[in-house]
Amino acid sequence: MNFVVLSGGVGGAKFADGMAKSVGPENLTVIVNTADDQELYGLHISPDLDSVTYMLAGLANPETGWGLAGDTWNNFEMLQRLGMKPWFRLGDKDLATHFMRTNMLKAGATLTEVTRALSRELGIQSRILPMTNSRVRTIVDTDEGLLPFQEYFVKRQCEPAVHGFIFEGAEEAEATVEVVRAIETADTIIIAPSNPYMSVDPILAMAGVKDALLNASAPIIAVSPIVAGLAIKGPLAKVMAELSLTPTPVVIAEHYADFINGFVLDEQDRDMMADVVTLAIGPLVTNTIMSNIEERATLACEVVNYADRLRPEKLGGCRLDVPKQLPTG
Amino acid sequence: MNFVVLSGGVGGAKFADGMAKSVGPENLTVIVNTADDQELYGLHISPDLDSVTYMLAGLANPETGWGLAGDTWNNFEMLQRLGMKPWFRLGDKDLATHFMRTNMLKAGATLTEVTRALSRELGIQSRILPMTNSRVRTIVDTDEGLLPFQEYFVKRQCEPAVHGFIFEGAEEAEATVEVVRAIETADTIIIAPSNPYMSVDPILAMAGVKDALLNASAPIIAVSPIVAGLAIKGPLAKVMAELSLTPTPVVIAEHYADFINGFVLDEQDRDMMADVVTLAIGPLVTNTIMSNIEERATLACEVVNYADRLRPEKLGGCRLDVPKQLPTG
Numbered sequence: 315m316n317f318v319v320l321s322g323g324v325g326g327a328k329f330a331d332g333m334a335k336s337v338g339p340e341n342l343t344v345i346v347n348t349a350d351d352q353e354l355y356g357l358h359i360s361p362d363l364d365s366v367t368y369m370l371a372g373l374a375n376p377e378t379g380w381g382l383a384g385d386t387w388n389n390f391e392m393l394q395r396l397g398m399k400p401w402f403r404l405g406d407k408d409l410a411t412h413f414m415r416t417n418m419l420k421a422g423a424t425l426t427e428v429t430r431a432l433s434r435e436l437g438i439q440s441r442i443l444p445m446t447n448s449r450v451r452t453i454v455d456t457d458e459g460l461l462p463f464q465e466y467f468v469k470r471q472c473e474p475a476v477h478g479f480i481f482e483g484a485e486e487a488e489a490t491v492e493v494v495r496a497i498e499t500a501d502t503i504i505i506a507p508s509n510p511y512m513s514v515d516p517i518l519a520m521a522g523v524k525d526a527l528l529n530a531s532a533p534i535i536a537v538s539p540i541v542a543g544l545a546i547k548g549p550l551a552k553v554m555a556e557l558s559l560t561p562t563p564v565v566i567a568e569h570y571a572d573f574i575n576g577f578v579l580d581e582q583d584r585d586m587m588a589d590v591v592t593l594a595i596g597p598l599v600t601n602t603i604m605s606n607i608e609e610r611a612t613l614a615c616e617v618v619n620y621a622d623r624l625r626p627e628k629l630g631g632c633r634l635d636v637p638k639q640l641p642t643g
Numbered sequence: 644m645n646f647v648v649l650s651g652g653v654g655g656a657k658f659a660d661g662m663a664k665s666v667g668p669e670n671l672t673v674i675v676n677t678a679d680d681q682e683l684y685g686l687h688i689s690p691d692l693d694s695v696t697y698m699l700a701g702l703a704n705p706e707t708g709w710g711l712a713g714d715t716w717n718n719f720e721m722l723q724r725l726g727m728k729p730w731f732r733l734g735d736k737d738l739a740t741h742f743m744r745t746n747m748l749k750a751g752a753t754l755t756e757v758t759r760a761l762s763r764e765l766g767i768q769s770r771i772l773p774m775t776n777s778r779v780r781t782i783v784d785t786d787e788g789l790l791p792f793q794e795y796f797v798k799r800q801c802e803p804a805v806h807g808f809i810f811e812g813a814e815e816a817e818a819t820v821e822v823v824r825a826i827e828t829a830d831t832i833i834i835a836p837s838n839p840y841m842s843v844d845p846i847l848a849m850a851g852v853k854d855a856l857l858n859a860s861a862p863i864i865a866v867s868p869i870v871a872g873l874a875i876k877g878p879l880a881k882v883m884a885e886l887s888l889t890p891t892p893v894v895i896a897e898h899y900a901d902f903i904n905g906f907v908l909d910e911q912d913r914d915m916m917a918d919v920v921t922l923a924i925g926p927l928v929t930n931t932i933m934s935n936i937e938e939r940a941t942l943a944c945e946v947v948n949y950a951d952r953l954r955p956e957k958l959g960g961c962r963l964d965v966p967k968q969l970p971t972g
Contacts, residue, residue, distance in 0.1 A: 414722070
């Protein structure tokens, strides 16, 4: 079976981890946003790819969600001592990933090949696919001017009000053949509870992705990253307000309305069920807050079972013994 | 007063440290070989500059001679885990130096400016000057073929027999104006006990250096890196044998004969005094093995006092209370 997840960073990585545990890692493909990538000290940094990679390798730092568990900060402290005023934290071990990526890219490898090599070395059985091998960079249009994504996100801590996002290079960029093929051959496609505007839209902007989704035979399900008017993590609710959007699952569902035929929202938003875009069998309402590994796996399992009801033949993807909660409505 | 030292890595750094302590750091300029520089993971690494910088900052690892005291190896271990088979050890803190250098070079700074900035941040009062701002790379001609310097030196541990050295880019490279001016205005010029063929020759190969030395009014003194037929450190004696040269101070003095008017050899080689190239007042014979900081400073002080005898007016550079051993012979 082929389960495909479209993912940004930490939130998507957690959901992907739940999926790997619920359907088996070898049945999972994660398509990851790379528009948050940046160059720092000559190194190629891919924050979202690394969050997914470390999570699926079982090496993610459980406290931050990003970076490696048990990493140290001697390099970061020395940068401070040298007066560099570093604002993007890279752990001593984490740097090794960027060294390997930078080396391989300089030697002519694609980002897809680098990501596969890292997965292999870390014993990951799932397929992690960067959305593109081309350079795409999110520029945030703010009331302080245009800011490269990480400067907005990390250096400025999402403080400047957002007017919109520019995906620099997106028009010339293409989804990789691996990404398009994964969507085409998927049995189930799930948009993780990642930020739609910052993390998922860059993936959708890649030539080939939207068409593949529109033509996909698999059910496509989005999981709401908004719960009770707040983002599970990150600045999504704040950004939606700045974009004059009401932070509700309803608005998220509308954002994906073109191609989804399933939607998942949290119990806390049960009263909004009826307002979610018209779907064949109505949305799944369940606990979407993944506080621990059990909740991740349970959510993934429920989404997988929900997908089974969205297609003619039942595939029965979830291996876990999770109560098969039926979608209501 | 202007004391100028021409230096390679560890051995030269130790001698420069002794000089800083004996004449005062503010009176010292160290001109450093950069032909051992390399690019690794997209980073610009300058091993000899760093050895001198860390030593003069009081931060050098006393056990290795290179790298920072108290550094950690978490990055290196992660590179191994990722299957990178790293062979050039870069400590977690040490990496910060390469990040800063790479960032500044990418932003258009010269290596001279980077080196000055690092010195400033680390509180170094001496001037550390890279020999050139251009790219020069030592290639070692061995019986296993042409090897980039660090591959020969670190990866292959100097095992392949050497036929010669190629300083790639040297013909197009120029010494910086700072380097030429330092030599022109020096009161004393000392060639540290560094490897003549690997560390000092690249400096001498820079356009402007040889002429400046030949025209310098200051006495020029070389300190022998060979003691009792062995190199104080590194592969010098082995390399000399491979180049069909006898590893003696006499051969070292001949190598610099064009422009030195003073030479320093170790007590253990006292019997070779008479064979050293003709000098106005004969060589200085003393303990040249710098086992600790006192021995470094004492050697430096003796060389400084020796220099005072090589010119008409006495400058009296050494501030330390070191017995003013007279050159014999």
